[in-house]
Amino acid sequence: MDRKEIAEQFYMEEHAVLYALLVKAARELYGDKGELANVEGTIQYGRERGRRMALRALKDGEDLSPKNYLLYSEWVDDRKWSKKDVYAISPAFTTHCTHCGWCESWKKHGLLEYGNLYCSHIDVNLVKGFNPDNVLNIRSVLSQNGPCCDFEFEKVSFANQEELDAFNAKKRSLKDHTVKDFLYHTASELSAMDRVYQSILGKEAAEKVVSTAIAGFREKFGEEKTAALLEEAKQDFTVID
Template identity: 35%
Template sequence: MREEVDLKPVSMYTITAKLMAHIEEILTSRFGDEGKQMMRAGVQQVVDGQQEEMDGQLTEQALFSFEKLFDDEEIKETFQGYNKAQQSAGHEASTMFAVMAKLFAHIAKSVVEQFGKEEGERAMMDSVGVFGEERGRDIARRAAAAGKPNTMDNYLSNYDMGRSELFEYETIFHPTEIEQTFTKCAFAEQWKKDGMEDYGILYCHMIDPSIAKGFNPNFEVVHDQYVLKEGNCHFRFQMKEENGEKEASK
């Protein structure tokens, strides 16, 4: 019998770097250099917000400049410097969830304003789609490393992102599906705080169905309520058999 492996959550630094890489790739492929420039413009809005918050006192090492966002170690160092400066100034320290939410929303706003609602939103959602599918494939590999197949029962137990107290949710395991209800989400809280709900929800529309698809092509997610709309996120995770019927949990 294969010994089970205890896999730690993937860091938010790594997750953020992967998201940024996919956004850059999609925007460049759709819009050329102008797409990359709009991504830079969105990131600059975040940097300007950092400096405004700290009265222009942040050093370059504590600013989330565009060039740093594709390497998890650089993101980590920047985040630590930013938090240290916040705490020294008596501000509440940020979380990496909040930083990623800000980056995504401001990039999305820049892209949508430049390329229009239809094309801009589609590009941002497609970026999240390929990012999510990559994460799903990684979750399947995590399960395989623990000697588990990529079935419904092994999805959440091998999930890549740690949630901690920044997320509040209930999980109910039914015979043919997993039901989850989130009443608190660190991403949604930041988007609401910033008034960026219209851009943040582009991420919400795509992320969970895409992760599930990457984990197993027959795994589907019904996401029928959103924290940003109804006040809570409601998910139904279902594994389909080849004939389209729901697969019962083993």
């Protein structure tokens, strides 16, 4: 099976489950130090994604405004696994996610207690990776018993629905340039977490964490997906193509 075919089999579930399996392995094998590595790895992963978004924006001659952060997002929910509504367009653009594909995937596999660490650190660090001056206020998240994922983007507003519609149309037009598939995202997550595990826990401990998580991933998703993931993870995710 070629890369395109196997990549189509990756989505939020694979991404969510791998993350939770990594967190579980590090936490159970190395306790508080493993948990520190989990937190720092999630921060690293978020910052790297944000920086890649920034590099694409700058390459296009765009500034690193909060609105361009939204424009240059690296993923899109084409399969509608999540439900996100616009709660306010001004004075600060605010969204409410009432059904989350990541959260549901963690629940499905009995991994919510490990996966919900993601929600504490990922989005604020995506924003900071794009531009340290930008601010995202997170007022609740589903995975931590909130009524929704309530995100308020400071200094982002739209005068009316027509302006928001035009913005969304521009975002769709950039999709082929900005959006990466979930094989890429799952592998970049593995790469970032592994590098931080090595830095904090040491190479041997990092290998143990990753091999434990990969064994769990293989059991759930099979050898073909696992092989594709490990091959994809060999690239440098700190640069853009």
